[in-house]
Amino acid sequence: MNDALGHPQSLLVLGGGSDIALATVNALAAQRCRTAILAGRRPEVLDRAAADLRRSHPDTLTVETAPFDALERSGHDKVIQELFARPGGIDLVIVAFAILGDQQVDQEDPESAARVVEVNFTGAVTAMLAVVKQFRAQGRGTLVVLSSVAGVRVRKANFIYGSSKAGLDGFTQGLADSLIGTGIRVLLVRPGFVTTKMTAGMKKAPMSTTAEAVATTIVRGLESGASVVWVPSALRYVMGVMKLLPRAVFRRIPS
Amino acid sequence: MAPDQLLSGWGRTAPTAACVARPGPGDPLGGLFTRSGVIPRGLGRSYGDAAQCSGGTVVDMTARDDVYAEDLETGHVTVAAGASLDALMRRYVPQGWFVPVTPGTRQVTVGGAIAADVHGKNHHVDGSLGLHLTSLTLTTPNGTIDCGPEGPERDLFWATVGGLGLTGIIERATLRLVPIATSSLAVDTERCRDIDELMATMSESDAHFRYSVAWIDCLATGASLGRSVLTRGNHASVDELGPSGSRARRDPLAFRPAVRIGVPAAVPTGLLNRLTVRAFNEAWYRKAPRTARRSLESITSFFHPLDGVRDWNRLYGRRGFLQYQLMVPFGAETDLRHLVESVAASGCASFLTVLKRFGPGNRAPLSFPAAGWTLALDLAVGNPGLGPLLDGLDQVVVSAGGRIYLAKDSRLQPELLAAMYPRLDEWRQVRDRVDPDHLMQSDLSRRLGL
Ligand SMILES: Cc1cc2nc3c(=O)[nH]c(=O)nc-3n(C[C@H](O)[C@H](O)[C@H](O)COP(=O)(O)OP(=O)(O)OC[C@H]3O[C@@H](n4cnc5c(N)ncnc54)[C@H](O)[C@@H]3O)c2cc1C
Numbered sequence: 087m088n089d090a091l092g093h094p095q096s097l098l099v100l101g102g103g104s105d106i107a108l109a110t111v112n113a114l115a116a117q118r119c120r121t122a123i124l125a126g127r128r129p130e131v132l133d134r135a136a137a138d139l140r141r142s143h144p145d146t147l148t149v150e151t152a153p154f155d156a157l158e159r160s161g162h163d164k165v166i167q168e169l170f171a172r173p174g175g176i177d178l179v180i181v182a183f184a185i186l187g188d189q190q191v192d193q194e195d196p197e198s199a200a201r202v203v204e205v206n207f208t209g210a211v212t213a214m215l216a217v218v219k220q221f222r223a224q225g226r227g228t229l230v231v232l233s234s235v236a237g238v239r240v241r242k243a244n245f246i247y248g249s250s251k252a253g254l255d256g257f258t259q260g261l262a263d264s265l266i267g268t269g270i271r272v273l274l275v276r277p278g279f280v281t282t283k284m285t286a287g288m289k290k291a292p293m294s295t296t297a298e299a300v301a302t303t304i305v306r307g308l309e310s311g312a313s314v315v316w317v318p319s320a321l322r323y324v325m326g327v328m329k330l331l332p333r334a335v336f337r338r339i340p341s
Numbered sequence: 342m343a344p345d346q347l348l349s350g351w352g353r354t355a356p357t358a359a360c361v362a363r364p365g366p367g368d369p370l371g372g373l374f375t376r377s378g379v380i381p382r383g384l385g386r387s388y389g390d391a392a393q394c395s396g397g398t399v400v401d402m403t404a405r406d407d408v409y410a411e412d413l414e415t416g417h418v419t420v421a422a423g424a425s426l427d428a429l430m431r432r433y434v435p436q437g438w439f440v441p442v443t444p445g446t447r448q449v450t451v452g453g454a455i456a457a458d459v460h461g462k463n464h465h466v467d468g469s470l471g472l473h474l475t476s477l478t479l480t481t482p483n484g485t486i487d488c489g490p491e492g493p494e495r496d497l498f499w500a501t502v503g504g505l506g507l508t509g510i511i512e513r514a515t516l517r518l519v520p521i522a523t524s525s526l527a528v529d530t531e532r533c534r535d536i537d538e539l540m541a542t543m544s545e546s547d548a549h550f551r552y553s554v555a556w557i558d559c560l561a562t563g564a565s566l567g568r569s570v571l572t573r574g575n576h577a578s579v580d581e582l583g584p585s586g587s588r589a590r591r592d593p594l595a596f597r598p599a600v601r602i603g604v605p606a607a608v609p610t611g612l613l614n615r616l617t618v619r620a621f622n623e624a625w626y627r628k629a630p631r632t633a634r635r636s637l638e639s640i641t642s643f644f645h646p647l648d649g650v651r652d653w654n655r656l657y658g659r660r661g662f663l664q665y666q667l668m669v670p671f672g673a674e675t676d677l678r679h680l681v682e683s684v685a686a687s688g689c690a691s692f693l694t695v696l697k698r699f700g701p702g703n704r705a706p707l708s709f710p711a712a713g714w715t716l717a718l719d720l721a722v723g724n725p726g727l728g729p730l731l732d733g734l735d736q737v738v739v740s741a742g743g744r745i746y747l748a749k750d751s752r753l754q755p756e757l758l759a760a761m762y763p764r765l766d767e768w769r770q771v772r773d774r775v776d777p778d779h780l781m782q783s784d785l786s787r788r789l790g791l
């Protein structure tokens with residue numbers, strides 16, 4: 087159950103190896119979370135992550151792993167249904183999987199660009215709809231979706247990844263609005279540059295942050311009942327301005 | 342059927358969807374028990390998730406409110422569980438009878454009140470509601486059973502009192518009303534400078550009053566920690582209403598609750614913040630007399646002041662609020678002071694903070710009251726400090742040998758339940774007998790692993 091403060095007792099991570107998601111599980115396990123299922127495509131990564139979580143919460147947290155590949159869309163409905171078939175169901179799902187791609191390569195290789203969109207957007211659409219179906223049947227649930235500022239205003243430097251996140255962001259907003267009054271809550275998370283595996287070796291962007299900071303903000307968002315959170319929170323205003331800039335000005339901003 | 346109705350408790354904090362059945366008088370209940378979970382619901386005045394069952398069936402009992410039998414010689418009445426205390430008071434106060442226990446609102450059902458084993462301002466004298474029942478009719482997944490405080494099914498009776506709907510659906514109950522000569526109360530109101538003075542005054546002289554409760558300014562700190570307004574009273578006699586022939590004496594049992602005003606649907610979040618609470622507390626405290634002053638009050642103004650404002654729970658805004666009610670045994674006064682201190686020092690303002698002395702508890706294994714002090718706090722949700730504050734209070738309460746009130750809970754750490762309710766296993770044994778497959782479930786029972 088989700089308690090009055092929005093803290094879940096059980097959760098599922100889609101993209102179970104994600105640094106941001108694991109930091110979030112850690113933060114929620116410090117509250118009321120007692121069961122975590124990490125679902126992803128590489129068992130060895132998931133096993134390592136599960137072992138870390140168990141070590142941090144030895145007496146309180148049960149961690150399981152399960153196979154899930156964002157690209158295997160036709161199986162999503164069934165995989166998700168099976169994951170939910172447990173006493174008490176699942177209180178909260180974190181949609182964390184994504185690939186950054188390589189803009190230079192992907193621009194030259196349409197197939198590889200399509201893969202970024204398929205993982206980040208199409209796969210998220212099928213997975214999220216499958217989750218919502220289960221949430222409806224159990225009369226409750228919280229969906230935490232990792233979008234990105236990259237999708238809020240898409241930049242020329244990473245427009246493939248950025249547009250996939252823009253699609254996800256728009257889909258999530260519409261989905262959230264359609265779920266008002268159902269007992270299902272959606273928290274849309276828009277981080278800026280986060281130092282994780284995904285950004286390893288990249289030059290830090292201004293206002294960069296950590297997975298732990300994103301996790302803290304997610305927990306606060308659950309507590310306060312927010313529908314959107316930005317990390318760091320000042321990005322809400324920065325991006326508010328960015329969105330107003332004329333295209334001719336925006337494209338000259340160095341990335 | 343898909344769970345299509347969104348329900349929450351009075352605090353509006355964790356709404357979930359369920360299928361709602363609303364059986365009329367005489368409709369059989371046996372067919373309602375299904376694997377996806379079933380829980381009865383009264384008027385939804387429990388603060389948290391006790392009357393919710395996400396994905397399952399919630400049985401709204403409020404369409405069943407008949408009076409089956411009444412004996413106005415002895416005050417015994419047999420009523421359907423969906424009858425509200427409001428309806429009982431409207432019917433019986435003018436005839437010279439009052440309910441044996443009333444919570445701070447009349448808008449609760451008899452079934453809900455039994456399932457929470459509610460206490461009132463008279464707990465130190467009369468105990469909780471369970472002591473004033475002579476029988477119950479209960480429909481369990483194993484069939485319909487009559488039970489009473491003594492007799493072969495007494496274990497089931499006491500497991501149902503305070504059992505939060507988890508032993509079955511109470512269909513009807515027989516309770517003993519108490520005779521009254523007037524519908525007024527003679528009430529003494531006085532200020533107490535701090536928590537020590539308050540506890541001392543209550544301990545010394547609560548016994549002279551059938552009803553007693555104190556309101557505490559939860560923001561006062563230091564030397565004023567626990568400054569408070571104590572109100573204590575008894576049912577007034579006809580003589581106390583005024584000289585013979587006076588207007589007040591013409592209709593001594595009149596019961597006419599004022600028309601209820603409403604709160605607008607959209608209230609800005611944060612209306613009840615530290616500043617507004619501080620201003621209110623200051624005014625309320627100053628208004629009370631330094632030494633006890635007697636006045637006559639109506640049942641409504643004395644017992645149910647908040648019932649005058651319909652949907653006042655909306656004042657807390659979209660995110661809702663919770664009530665944290667704890668009890669600690671006598672002897673734990675230092676812990677109690679520490680608890681009040683922690684709340685005052687935290688950034689969380691409790692709009693209504695109430696302290697009361699409990700008398701001895703009863704035989705119900707999950708009943709909340711026991712000899713000691715009870716403190717109730719109303720707290721807006723959304724403040725990041727709230728979780729850590731309450732988790733901290735839980736620890737103090739447990740180590741002092743106390744507990745928190747489940748009918749109001751919405752966030753307890755499940756790990757602490759057994760320490761707070763040491764007779765939990767005894768209760769579970771009875772529940773398992775009547776509901777071996779655990780078809781009776783609520784969001785609260787799932788959350789706490791009851
Ligand atoms: C303003 C206010 C003041 C209050 N003051 C007090 C107080 O002073 N003292 C006190 O003790 N409580 C107090 N309460 C709490 C309230 O009295 C209890 O929560 C009570 O249970 C509410 O009754 P209800 O009919 O609204 O039940 P609900 O909230 O609908 O249900 C409460 C519980 O009762 C069960 N239940 C309901 N009907 C049945 C049935 N027919 N058979 C079996 N189980 C059933 C439900 O499953 C649930 O577990 C207060 C609440 C409010 C809002």
Ligand SMILES: NC(=O)c1ccc[n+]([C@@H]2O[C@H](COP(=O)([O-])OP(=O)(O)OC[C@H]3O[C@@H](n4cnc5c(N)ncnc54)[C@H](OP(=O)(O)O)[C@@H]3O)[C@@H](O)[C@H]2O)c1
Pocket residue numbers: 100101102103104105106107126127128131154155156157181182183184185205232233234235276277278279280281282283284285
């Ligand atoms: N890091 C940032 O700067 C940043 C900023 C804004 C938003 N975000 C978003 O935050 C989320 C989490 O990112 P992160 O920073 O934690 O990065 P991360 O550690 O790389 O996590 C991404 C996860 O997605 C998984 N994944 C990739 N393709 C998958 C597929 N086909 N099926 C299943 N899982 C797949 C990866 O698993 P594998 O091990 O199998 O590759 C990896 O565990 C992502 O949605 C990301 O877009 C990140």
